[in-house]
Amino acid sequence: MVHQPPAGARDLLPLDVTQKQWIENRLQQVYHRCGYHRIITSTIERLDTLMAGGAINRSTVLQLQAGTEEESLGLRPELTASIARTAVTRMAGVSYPQRLYYNANVFRRAEKGSYSGQQEFYQAGVELIGAGGLLADGEILLLLAECLFQLGLSGWHLVLGEAGLTRSLLAPFPGKLQEKVRRAIAHLDRVTLENLPLSDELKEHALMLLDLRGKPADVLQKVANLKLDPAGEEALNNLKSLIDLLEQGLPNLAGQTNLTCQVTLDLSLIQTFNYYTGIVFEVVGETDTGKHILGQGGRYDRLLTLYHPQGNSVPGIGFSLNIEELYQVLLPTGQLPAETPTSEYLVVAQTPAAFASAFAYAHSLRSSAELVRVELDLGGRDAEEIREYARRRCIPKIAWVKESGSPTLETL
Ligand SMILES: N[C@@H](Cc1c[nH]c[nH+]1)C(=O)O
Numbered sequence: 001m002v003h004q005p006p007a008g009a010r011d012l013l014p015l016d017v018t019q020k021q022w023i024e025n026r027l028q029q030v031y032h033r034c035g036y037h038r039i040i041t042s043t044i045e046r047l048d049t050l051m052a053g054g055a056i057n058r059s060t061v062l063q064l065q066a067g068t069e070e071e072s073l074g075l076r077p078e079l080t081a082s083i084a085r086t087a088v089t090r091m092a093g094v095s096y097p098q099r100l101y102y103n104a105n106v107f108r109r110a111e112k113g114s115y116s117g118q119q120e121f122y123q124a125g126v127e128l129i130g131a132g133g134l135l136a137d138g139e140i141l142l143l144l145a146e147c148l149f150q151l152g153l154s155g156w157h158l159v160l161g162e163a164g165l166t167r168s169l170l171a172p173f174p175g176k177l178q179e180k181v182r183r184a185i186a187h188l189d190r191v192t193l194e195n196l197p198l199s200d201e202l203k204e205h206a207l208m209l210l211d212l213r214g215k216p217a218d219v220l221q222k223v224a225n226l227k228l229d230p231a232g233e234e235a236l237n238n239l240k241s242l243i244d245l246l247e248q249g250l251p252n253l254a255g256q257t258n259l260t261c262q263v264t265l266d267l268s269l270i271q272t273f274n275y276y277t278g279i280v281f282e283v284v285g286e287t288d289t290g291k292h293i294l295g296q297g298g299r300y301d302r303l304l305t306l307y308h309p310q311g312n313s314v315p316g317i318g319f320s321l322n323i324e325e326l327y328q329v330l331l332p333t334g335q336l337p338a339e340t341p342t343s344e345y346l347v348v349a350q351t352p353a354a355f356a357s358a359f360a361y362a363h364s365l366r367s368s369a370e371l372v373r374v375e376l377d378l379g380g381r382d383a384e385e386i387r388e389y390a391r392r393r394c395i396p397k398i399a400w401v402k403e404s405g406s407p408t409l410e411t412l
Pocket of ligand 1: 127
C-alpha cells in the first residue's frame with residue numbers, strides 16, 4: 001500500500017479547509033447579493049463536452065479509462081463548458097438571464113516539467129447566461145472587483161482584452177503563421193516575430209501589435225489609426241463603451257479611487273481556453289514570491305450553441321477565481337484564520353450513570369445558540385488530564401455533569 005496521495009493530488013486538512021472556507025464564504029456572499037444561484041455540475045463529463053468543440057485541448061483533460069470513443073469520460077478542467085451544457089439542456093425552459101455561481105474542484109493534467117505538478121485545483125466563479133451587451137459585461141467586471149474588495153485585496157490589476165478584436169488584428173497573417181504570431185505576441189517575444197517568414201509590411205504590423213498594451217486611452221488611440229474589418233470595428237466600439245462605463249460608472253466602487261487606474265488594455269491577451277468571443281480578462285495580484293493570476297474570464301457567445309439541441313444561439317459571460325492563488329496573496333495580509341475554531345464547552349460525565357445526562361446537557365447547550373461548539377469528553381481520563389486537554393485545545397469552559405443532570409461549570 002502506498003501512503004501518499006497520487007502525484008498532483010492534495011489533501012486539505014482542517015486548517016486548510018477553514019482558510020478555504022473563509023475565502024469561499026466571502027465570495028458566496030457577494031454572489032448571493034447580486035442574485036446569483038449556486039449550481040453543482042458533475043465532476044465527470046463526456047470528453048466531448050469538456051473539450052467544448054476543440055476550445056479546450058484534449059491534453060489538458062485527465063481522462064478516465066473506460067467506454068468507447070464517444071463515451072470517453074474525463075474530469076472537468078473548468079466549469080464553463082459543463083454549465084453551458086446544463087443551461088441549454090436541463091434548464092431549457094427557464095427564462096434568461098440566468099445568474100449562476102459555483103464553488104468546485106477542477107482537474108488539469110500537469111504540463112511536462114511543471115514545478116508543482118499540481119493537478120487538482122479549486123475555483124469559485126460565476127456565469128451570466130442569456131445576456132449579451134454592455135450592461136452584462138459591466139455587471140461581470142463590477143462583480144469581480146467587488147469580490148476582490150470583499151476579500152480585502154487592493155493591489156490587484158485587471159488585464160482586459162477583446163478576443164474578437166485580437167482575431168481581426170491577426171486576420172492579415174497567413175493561416176499557418178497566425179498561431180505563431182499570436183504566441184510570440186502573447187509572450188512579448190520580439191525576436192521570434194522578427195525571424196518569422198513574413199513580408200516587411202506584415203512584420204511591421206506584428207511588431208505594432210506587440211505594443212497594443214498599456215493604459216486604455218493610449219491603446220485605444222493607437223487602434224483608432226488601424227484599418228479594421230467591420231467585426232473588428234464593432235468590437236472596438238463595444239470596448240470603448242465599456243471603458244467609458246468603467247470610467248464614469250465605477251469610480252467610487254468599493255472604495256477604489258478609480259477602477260480604470262487598475263486596468264491595462266492588452267489586445268494580445270490570450271486565454272488558455274479558446275471559447276471566447278468578446279472581452280477577455282485576467283486579474284493579477286502580486287506577492288514577494290511573484291505574480292499570481294487570481295482569476296480569469298470573458299464573453300463566450302458561441303459556446304452554448306454547441307450544446308443546444310436546436311443549435312440556438314445564447315450569449316454568456318463569466319469568470320472564475322482561483323482559490324489557491326487567492327490564498328497565496330491573502331496569506332501575507334494576515335486576514336486568514338490562523339487556527340481552526342475551538343469548542344466553547346467540554347461536557348464531562350463524572351460517572352457512567354451520568355452519561356445520558358451529559359448527552360442531554362450538551363444537546364441543551366448546542367440548542368441555546370446558533371454557533372456554539374460543544375464537545376463531549378469520551379472517558380478514560382482523570383479530572384486533571386481533562387483540564388490539561390481543555391487547556392491545550394483552548395476550550396474555555398468545562399461542564400462537569402452528575403447523574404442528577406446538574407452541571408458544575410468551570411472556567412479555565
Ligand atoms: N472557465 C474559465 C473561466 C471562465 C468562466 N466563465 C468564463 N470564463 C477558466 O477556468 O479559466
